[in-house]
Amino acid sequence: MAERMEYPAFLSKAQIKAIGSYVPEQVISNSDLEKMVETDNEWILRRTGIEQRHKAANDQLTSHLAIAAVHDMFSRFPAVNAQGIDAILVATTTPDMPFPSVASQVQQAIGAANCLAMDVSAACAGFVSALQLANGLIMTGIYRNIIVIGAESLTRITDYTDRSTCILFGDGAGAVLLEASEQGAFLYSNADTEGSGGMHVYCNPDNKIVQNGREVYKWALSTVPDKVRDLLRKAGLTLGDLDWFVPHSANLRMIEAICERLELPIEKALQSVVRNGNTSAASIPLALDAAYKEGKLQSGHLLALYGFGSGLTQSGLLVRWTLGTA
Template identity: 75%
Template sequence: MTQTSKFPAFASNSHITAIGSYVPEKTITNSDIEKLVDTDNDWIVRRTGIEQRHQAASDQLTSHLAIAAVRDMLSRFPDIFPQDIDGILVATTTADRPFPSVASQVQEAIGATKCLAVDVSAACAGFVTALQMANGLILTGAYRKIVVIGAETLTRITDYTDRSTCILFGDGAGAVLVEAAAKGAFLSSNASTDGSGGIQVYINDSQYIVQNGREVYKWALTTVPNGVLDLLQAVGKRIDELDWFVPHSANLRMIEAICERLELPPEKALESVVRNGNTSAASIPLALDAAYKEGKLNSGQLIALYGFGSGLTQSGLLLRWTLEQKV
């Protein structure tokens, strides 16, 4: 499989100015999984680090989770007015239906009266891909405030008779506001796809997730570290200058192995997998918001976001965090 390609740093005038998240109330614990398949809590934690995952209610669709995440953001940052939002990008592989888009339903729900609304399908790389797209739209000068959302209801496409996958997936949503800025904070980006590996993670005819975990693990360990180093090298930064690494939270053991390859202390990695499971496009914004609420994110910190998954596709973004802690 191919290595991730190098992309030069690009001039940017975007930064993140608000954040929000939402997870459903219901949880699926490892004890619950034990009742469904031949497994146990110790094995699940040892192999994945996952302790629980959230499950949407029967009447909750992906759009409902996305809307809840944006409303959480708006309630926490009351100086944001929906009528000023001119773009909504929703990264998801579990849209309510083929159309209308989840983004259009978010637009209607929050009252953003004049804005672009588009769904982005890039699996676990979707949120970072949508951030890259938001930055590109802002660079045109036609857009100034774009909401980027990662939202998934993966439990609806999880086969709870498949021991290898049913322990992994959960539901949730996270959102950020990307705004134009006099001095941009998006420093470098990269992306690559190896379509020959698409057979490793896919939806089968029964509409369930099928994953060759061993092959995906090998691919991530050989490509993601190189991609992260590319992001840093593009702007003359070293791995020891990185304050936080926020990879897709597929599996805690995978994150630890990637950190080892990067010679990065694992405590510098932000994750959402332990309490939420693998939430695909939602995993990175969920990890960011959890860290923000805990006071870990401070203005000026250097952060690498890196999504990777089905496709096989990956997207990286290096940025300066500019969002101050709320008092």
């Protein structure tokens, strides 16, 4: 087998041209959880930093959340619509059913014609992995406009008798439109998987999340900081060049610990976990859209998106933000 280059050339012709998001109306507060399982608000905040999470209604499936995020994007960016959409990629571990895909249901709902529709299953690294795949499709020259969505309805597979996991997870969706451009804004990417750690986060035969939080925490702290530094180094950049670090919002305490090991101020990290809980593949686009609405993201800002989780897998992407002020 040919030896892989240490610094492969990275080409991009993709830019983020629009963004949207959606979270269900129902909120599960820490006080609500106190009535469901042996826990309390102080314990949850101390261990996770989470104040609340959203729960899909009984008649809301992951496809409904994804569709709502796309409609939000269309409503906020009037020049964007289903016309000319070449592909839809949905990152999710909670599809409505094994098949048809969530992406195909989004395609039908928005009326995109002659469109590739495909789900991506990479858990909490799913959204970044889907962006990497979308960039590859655009590089072929065949695809020019791709919707990438991270969507989850994790509360459906949460065991509310397990106080170590039920405090974490919430539902939501975020969507972006990638557009072909000669000034590609994806600067570099990386990915890594340690399948031997897959038993630390999985869905059991009862269709419930099982997680060894201690092991996942140890793995993330021992690998993510070095991988982020490596991502920047191979792009010829440093942490000082970053405007924003956007990690998967698994747990605020984990984000704080990763930033500490990176020697990066926590103020430079964007997160969605405090108000939304851990939304797996949706956490990064939710964090991006929240920051965009708040005016934190400015055109030209350099972002490091970094997803990590079940697999154990991780995916990183350096992005030059291309949207103006919200």
